[in-house]
Amino acid sequence: MKKSIAALMLAIVVGITLISFDATAQRGSGMMGGGTGWGPGAFRSNGERIYFTSTSERGTAISYTSGPAATGWMMMGGRLACVSCHAPDGRGGRHNMGMMQVMDSKDIRWSALSPEFDAEKFRLAVVNGQDPDGTQLKPEMPRWKISDDDLADLIAFLKTLS
């Protein structure tokens, strides 16, 4: 429980940071590529950056549909990233959504996903919400629009989590 609160706090900080950088960009500072404020070196890898911010150093767009905002969970306000629900350590956990609702996000460290998931099954889960067992993931898990290269970077990052 404590872990999920920490994850939530971090997600909120990341969200607020993104929002304030958006505002900076709108004032025309124009210093940051890709419309975000994460300068080079802020993350150890592009995969880590994607995990924490939903932005890619390639400048390719990453967006999502569905997710808790669509299902009535408005807490995040800003933009979601994997970390918002799967925690900084990738292990996921239980989130209290208010109104006695809980959301169980999964452990998505690569060591936990494999061997059930390979790169293609991971893509199908992230992009289409398709579980390897043939069922659909719950709508709390957003459906992501993300390039194959960015997905590969994300997998490389998930492999570093132990």
Ligand code: HEC
């Ligand atoms: C708003 C919360 C939320 C965000 C943001 C989110 N997820 Fe999820 N994710 C979930 C939930 C909840 C589940 C479990 C769904 C279920 O049980 O059907 C899940 C499940 C998954 C699964 C399937 C795991 C399994 O064992 O079945 C993968 C893979 C996954 N998420 C990857 C990601 C990635 C990669 C990102 C970032 C690009 C991301 N998620 C962002 C909530 C989220």
